[in-house]
Amino acid sequence: MHSVFIDEIDAQTYAEHVSRAGSTIIIPAGATEQHGPHMPLGVDAMLSRSIAGAVAEKTGALVAPALCYGYKSQPRSGGGNHRIGTTSLGGNSLSQMVDDVVASFIAQGFENVVILNGHFENYQFIYEGLDNAVARSRAAGSSARAVLLSYWDFVDEDTLSKVFPDGFLGWDIEHGGILETSLMLLLHPTLVNMDRVIDHPPAQLTTYDVFPEDPSRTPPSGCLSSAKGATAERGELLFTTVTTQVADALKSELLLGNITLEVN
Amino acid sequence: MHSVFIDEIDAQTYAEHVSRAGSTIIIPAGATEQHGPHMPLGVDAMLSRSIAGAVAEKTGALVAPALCYGYKSQPRSGGGNHRIGTTSLGGNSLSQMVDDVVASFIAQGFENVVILNGHFENYQFIYEGLDNAVARSRAAGSSARAVLLSYWDFVDEDTLSKVFPDGFLGWDIEHGGILETSLMLLLHPTLVNMDRVIDHPPAQLTTYDVFPEDPSRTPPSGCLSSAKGATAERGELLFTTVTTQVADALKSELLLGNITLEVN
């Protein structure tokens, strides 16, 4: 059985990959978070894992188990941490976990570590853990490199205009919106129920955060914009663009070979 | 679609469950660790997740995303942290992650939190995180309760004698052995390759640990005992015993109702 996911391959197959020039591990990062009434809690990890898988196929990389718990959902990008369905890590817990996992992969011999983020609020805390792990590893003689990215940052203008024909308002309010729903319709259609989409205008958010959170400021749907325009076709457009662009970026950054892996 | 796995259900369905008396979340805990040449790296999370799923069906509980990275593999119970394929968290990172996740679930309203462990070395660090989260939550007025268990501790004498007809030598050396391989043959047969099992006598381990680890002291297979006797039938025997016993224990401990969940 062929697989790029390391939880599905054995240690010998894994060892062969690690020993190759340009060996690369991609760690998907998600969250356990409400995504409106029409999508399941695991959207962020599912999408980052699927995208990582496709990128790995294109680049000869392997994919590690996803980080399934993420940093606190924020009202301005995820609806808020107070919402039912949202289970979060503190910032330092997330950074420490990333640091340990990345240092572990570097110690095993990977030349490149990529973290492919699928939960907006994770980015800075992953940055901290990744920066520390790479700095420490290199101080100890390793020449490992790393890349951190959020997959939506690879959607180009052309795709944007096709997926958001009425205008694109920013990734921060895409929580539970057209981007994620279209991708889920493509990749995990049985887990989406478009009948339950609540159609409301984009959330009008403050330009600042208040503590404690004020549940009345974000839409009751838990989404920051409507998923009504989501389709599997738009999902495919997004998926193709993102996986191609990410793969191209990684190839040029990390000198990846094109390797086919066969699992026992 | 019906599911007990919260990553597959939406926030409203989840909210209905949480609001019921006896609401319970089961968190599977695994590791990313070599399991010999015949099994994949994700065995511990896969097994704890599958067992948690079956227990949840029997008890009306829900299952959270598995903790996929675990504490350092040790030579006396997992072959060692130096082995290729093994990616680990430090003890405090694991405890902190457990603390955050458990406190988060209690804050959302679950009356009971269960951690179902599938990686030997995790136990004490999960204990620490769980103890701290429950103590702090109760000091703040919650009446939440929690249970921590390793699934193999629910295999009874009768099952042991059937699965290990030549005598049972202890769970610590079952890493990559008959227990795990039989369960994988039952639950994820395409990920096991019995042709690659290396048949060797049980590892003769010291009664102490040495630092740094000495790779020459554990079998090159990465397993501490031979998986040769593993069969799907034995897997079924183990699975039935464990899931029944765990479900019974949880029912009597946590006053769980028998609830059927339907996902949109």
Add this chain to the structure above:
Amino acid sequence: MHSVFIDEIDAQTYAEHVSRAGSTIIIPAGATEQHGPHMPLGVDAMLSRSIAGAVAEKTGALVAPALCYGYKSQPRSGGGNHRIGTTSLGGNSLSQMVDDVVASFIAQGFENVVILNGHFENYQFIYEGLDNAVARSRAAGSSARAVLLSYWDFVDEDTLSKVFPDGFLGWDIEHGGILETSLMLLLHPTLVNMDRVIDHPPAQLTTYDVFPEDPSRTPPSGCLSSAKGATAERGELLFTTVTTQVADALKSELLLGNITLEVN
């Protein structure tokens, strides 16, 4: 002497303020970071402190000593942490410091705590510390509230079009650019040397981060866009807009009175 800065007022005057309804402390947050050849290292703390002072005058709040060291400068928003002149805190150090300081101010009786951020990369780590301090304080019976903001998020469209007549490209590349330089020309003109501005096109940055940082990818100037169009007039426009908008937001959020403080 009248002052809104608590380092300049005595404990009795301070105590009188704290005892009033709606008492508010504003904590400016900056960094010690290179800002190109034409501006000093202290820009971020100077600007956030000056803006906080003006907002305090408008709202009856007090201003705490600025946090002068910030999170690691990143290539995509500050030029990078490798640059000479840049001294940074780790993420957890910053979060812990914020947590301690905020909890301290709440314990003394302030009803509202505002953190006014002037260094792009600080935001998430301040969020974490502030969220933890407020949550813990409220669990202990306090009814304190808090606001976190970055001052540039209060520049409105009208001002943007005047300050950036050739089009605005995003706050992330405004490091050492027109925004900061104009404000410095207004507030600290002796510390700016416009003759040393290096005029270059906006930095073309990747949509991801690489570790370790690659110095060749950001302009040698240390700025991400040119400050050539900066003038004190534009600084005044920005300063007026920002301080008015922030003051209005705080007044409506935090029920601030309009209080005049006289220092001994």
Add this chain to the structure above:
Amino acid sequence: MHSVFIDEIDAQTYAEHVSRAGSTIIIPAGATEQHGPHMPLGVDAMLSRSIAGAVAEKTGALVAPALCYGYKSQPRSGGGNHRIGTTSLGGNSLSQMVDDVVASFIAQGFENVVILNGHFENYQFIYEGLDNAVARSRAAGSSARAVLLSYWDFVDEDTLSKVFPDGFLGWDIEHGGILETSLMLLLHPTLVNMDRVIDHPPAQLTTYDVFPEDPSRTPPSGCLSSAKGATAERGELLFTTVTTQVADALKSELLLGNITLEVN
């Protein structure tokens, strides 16, 4: 404009300094703490910053932004942490901040780091952070050196007898007393109001600490001795002695050159 304060100089000027033999950064450390009814909350940072500035002029060093928040005020040396006006860091937060900042300056190339302390209770926690940063940096190949001092430890017997003609009772009870008030009268006279000095005998303190603090044991003034004898002349005597002695000590310890810096 000439300045020894790095927040007022640009990165190129800073870089030139760092590249010189014997390059030295002085980090002033203060606190935000009540200093009686006659002085402002920022005394400790103001004084350590001013003294550091004068020492830098004499030695060719640069001065970093002051650490404006310090360790918890203690009844036996600062009146206590319960007093209004006192905002503190926990011990580990302070040590971590010092560690990060010092490691950062060493990484940038400074050969010497000096922390000039102006808040009694800070000393040991700064010691810990400084010791760790230097040890780690040297283990990684740096030859950086560091000095930690509290400025009052450089007042010699002759000055003591002139400033305290009625006898000197120890630095611990000088909080808000003659030393600090005289220096403030010299350096920041508009921030001192001698009419508000409360004249009381030196505090009679226990030889131990009690927890929680007992507010009734320290003078209501917040000072541990009377500032009545404070004058700008005594401030000048103290300032001259301290800055000369500290500069002499640093010169002999750290092989500093005498360098004049011109800012753009």
Add this chain to the structure above:
Amino acid sequence: MHSVFIDEIDAQTYAEHVSRAGSTIIIPAGATEQHGPHMPLGVDAMLSRSIAGAVAEKTGALVAPALCYGYKSQPRSGGGNHRIGTTSLGGNSLSQMVDDVVASFIAQGFENVVILNGHFENYQFIYEGLDNAVARSRAAGSSARAVLLSYWDFVDEDTLSKVFPDGFLGWDIEHGGILETSLMLLLHPTLVNMDRVIDHPPAQLTTYDVFPEDPSRTPPSGCLSSAKGATAERGELLFTTVTTQVADALKSELLLGNITLEVN
């Protein structure tokens, strides 16, 4: 005076030992924990210290001051942390203390560090601290080695059958039972009162842990099995076996010389 305990020898004598080939320090680890009505709270540290002393005499090692506070007592191996008389450290506190102490001994020149554990629940947290200290020291060029052991794991089958003629039920329920009581009768007889032993059948424990602890599930005696069969003779048998076996293991592992130390 001759002593193997470093708290009883002077620095010069200590230095001579450290400079020898194979120099070894043994750190006993105990706890402060109830041990039933018939034994004192210090049993774990006393026994590990005495055993360490005898092993040191046989191997030329030195013995460090015991770690007198241990990880939380657990119901399934120590009766529980809720019991009066039990004072515990959190997991990370214990790991950090071990890390600091071990790194300190390695830095002083010891070639070997042994931690001899006498409190069941300590093991994994000591493992973590020891692993980190050794890994970091070796990364910095040291060639130090370490061993971690619990002394009861060195009782062989022959001794077991003599000490437990009615059958041995596992070390986990030996808390306050025949093993510890027999050793105390041998080594500290005045601190044992056999008249107060409560004779009850072995505790029937669950195969899982519940949080918070349920005091009704463990015997009111605080012991998990009866100490009735304890005698000084059995203590001697255990002591001889354990100290001989541990010494033999250390000699073969660590190339210890047989050294006699004389204290001034």
Add this chain to the structure above:
Amino acid sequence: MHSVFIDEIDAQTYAEHVSRAGSTIIIPAGATEQHGPHMPLGVDAMLSRSIAGAVAEKTGALVAPALCYGYKSQPRSGGGNHRIGTTSLGGNSLSQMVDDVVASFIAQGFENVVILNGHFENYQFIYEGLDNAVARSRAAGSSARAVLLSYWDFVDEDTLSKVFPDGFLGWDIEHGGILETSLMLLLHPTLVNMDRVIDHPPAQLTTYDVFPEDPSRTPPSGCLSSAKGATAERGELLFTTVTTQVADALKSELLLGNITLEVN
């Protein structure tokens, strides 16, 4: 057998004490540190434990196992952390250990916790741990109180003049000097060898600290002043004064009863 040391008494006897009004636990704090060629490494813990024992007899308190590892020895008060024989904890490790132990004793019901310090450098880090534990316990409803003291601060002027007839130069340089040696001659005479005392003038120390430490600045003896004048008689004078004064202070602070404890 009667004992005030909790490691020597059983849980029932301990429980009786804890249940009494004014129940008090004294925790001695020491270090493992060189004390010159004439005294053993354990001086600090031995002395604080003996003094605590005598104070407990006078006040009805109990004594906990000593903290045997302390904060880093510093050149200006202990000769330095680089010296052979000195094994230290980091600041945060010490604070955390103190926090855990104190919180544990308060949770068990002690009304008063006293930490009796015998190692100069420990004080501030114990202060931090103790302050945090008491604050948290009281926030949770406890009315526990605590005292922190270093025993030498209870030597009065009269005793000083008798023990140091040639003049007293400060407790900081008493490391390995007359104070400690006299007390050891009284309490542990077989562990002192006066023939090995090196007679040298008091160390001339800088008024600041340098990093890394400079071994050449402190006397090769490891002592900061000569122990030549030490006698058991002076030890008795010191011991009587200190134990009486500390007992008196505790009685008046903590409302201790005079209780006699009999151990089974």
